[in-house]
Amino acid sequence: MKLLVQDIKSYISVSDNIFNQSFNLSLIHQVITAYLSGARSGNQSQKNKSEVSGSGKKPWRQKGTGRARVGSIRSPLWRSGGVTFAAKPRSYDQKVNKKMYRGALRSIFSTLIRQNRLIIFNNFTILQPKTKILLNELKKISLKEVYIIIEKINKNLFLASRNLYKVSVKDIKSIDPVSLINFKKILITVEAIKKIEEILK
Template identity: 50%
Template sequence: MQLTLQGDGSTIEVSETVLGADYREPLVHQVVVSYLSGARAGTKAQKTRSEVSGGGVKPWRQKGTGRARAGTIRSPLWRSGGQTFAAKPRDHSVKVNRKMYRGALRSILSELLRQERLQVVTAFELDSPRTRDALEKVRSVAGSDDVLIVDTEVSESLYLAVRNLPRVDVRDTVGLDPVTLLAHENVVMTTDALRRVEEWLA
C-alpha cells in the first residue's frame, strides 16, 4: 500500500494490515470505554447508617408522642443520616485483551487515513522552542490547530514549543493510546514513528 508524504510529495510503502483495516466501531468503543474506566480513581466513599457517628439512642419513645416512630437519628431518611446505598472504593477497570487493543488502534489509524486526518511527514523538527514557530508549522502541515504529533521520541524543544498550545499534543509511540488519537482533529506522524507503530501492530 502506497502512502504520500506530506510536504515533499514522495511515497512510501506502508502495511495494508495496519493502515488498511476496516473500521470496527463496537471494538473501538469497547477499548475506549475500558481505557477511560481504567483511568478512574475509584476512591469515592460514603457512609451507611451503621458507619455514621452517633445515632445509638432512640430519639423518642415508640408510642404516645404522635410522631412517626424512629429508632436512630442516622436513618437515611434524616438530615445527616447515612447513605442508603453507600459508594465504596472499587476498581473500575475492565480487562481488554492485547489482540483487541491492537485491533482497535489499527481500526482508528486506518479510519484517520481514510478521512485524510492522518498526515505522515519525514520529520517534525523545530529550530527553536518558540510557540509561534510551532503553531505555524502545525498549521502548514495539518491545516488545523487541533493536532496530535507522534514521533519516536519527543525532543525538549518541541515539547516546550507546543506545551502552551491548548489543542496541540505531542506523544512518543510508547505513549500512544486510542483516546488521544480520537481526541484530535488531525494526527501528524513521522515516518520513523509510523515504522515503529507498524512493527507493534503488524
C-alpha cells in the same frame, strides 16, 4: 500500500495488514469505552448508617409520643444521618486483551488514512521551546488542531505545545484511541509509523 511523506514528497511502504483494515465499529467502541472507564478515579466515599457518628440509643420511646417511630439518629431519613446506598472507592477498569486493543488501533489508523487525516513527515521538530515557533511551523502546513506522534518525546516540541489546547504531542507509548478519533488531523513521523507497524503486527 504506499503513503506520501509530505515534507520530502516521497512515498514509504507500509503493511496492508496494519494500515488497510476495515472499520470495526463494535471493537473500537469496546476499546474506547474501556479506555474511558479506566480513566475514572472511582475514589468517591460516603458513610452509611453504621459509619456516621452518633449514639445508638433510641431517641424516644416507640409509642405514646405522637411522633413517628425512630430507632436511631443515624437513620438516612435524618439530617446528618448515613447515606442509604453509600458510594465506596472502586475501580472502573474493564479488561481489554492485547489482541483486541491492537485490532482496534489497526482499524483506527486504517480509517484515518482513508479519510486523509493522517499526515506523515520524515521529521518534525523545532529548535527552541517556543509556542510561537511551533504555531508558525503548523501554519506552514495549514494545521491548527493536530495530534502529533513522534517516536521519542522531543523536549522543545513538548514544551512549545503545552499552552495549545488543540495541539498535543505524544510518543508512540502514550498514544490513545480517544485522541486518535477526536483530533481532526494526526501528524506522525516516519520513524513513529514504522515503530507502530512493528507493535501492531
